[in-house]
Amino acid sequence: MKKKYVIGILSLMTIGVLGLSFAMAMPFGLGGFSEDLTEEEFNTMRQEQQSLQEAVENGDYETWKILMENRIERMKTELTEENFQNMVERHNSMQEMRESREQMRIAWEEGDYETFQQLREQMSENAPGGEFEGMKPRGRGLF
DSSP: OHHHHHHHHHHHHHHHHHHHHHHHHHHHHHTOOOSOOOHHHHHHHHHHHHHHHHHHHHTOHHHHHHHHHHHHHHHHHTOOHHHHHHHHHHHHHHHHHHHHHHHHHHHHHTTOHHHHHHHHHHHHHHSGGGGGGGGSOOSSOOO
16 A cells, blocks of 8 residues: 555656656747747647648648748747756756756655655755645655
8 A cells, every 4th residue: 555655656757757857848839939938829829720720730831831931030039048058957957857867866766755755855845846746745755
């Protein structure tokens, strides 16, 4: 029973970290460089992505070309040193998070729960908006 509880907690932590990773990497996947997208901008980008997919599925070269040209023009306006520095910072943050997760995994496998807990707290402190913080187990827990 205790083993299932531990596996469940580790699974939830992994899902949360992956979700955080996705949120931090989102500008890469959507083709934009701005990390300050409004909900409307996000929805517009999502719709553009769906329109591109539909154009490809329908073999509609003209629509695809227009959509891609629009995307390229928008991206050109965001090719700034400031945006590049933001991407470098996000990349470095993600790398640090991957390294911390690996250290947590090793500590857990070696039974070094004190180190595991310290790394977990560091990740929580360093997460943007404290998103990792919400992953603490409620009630009785091992951590």
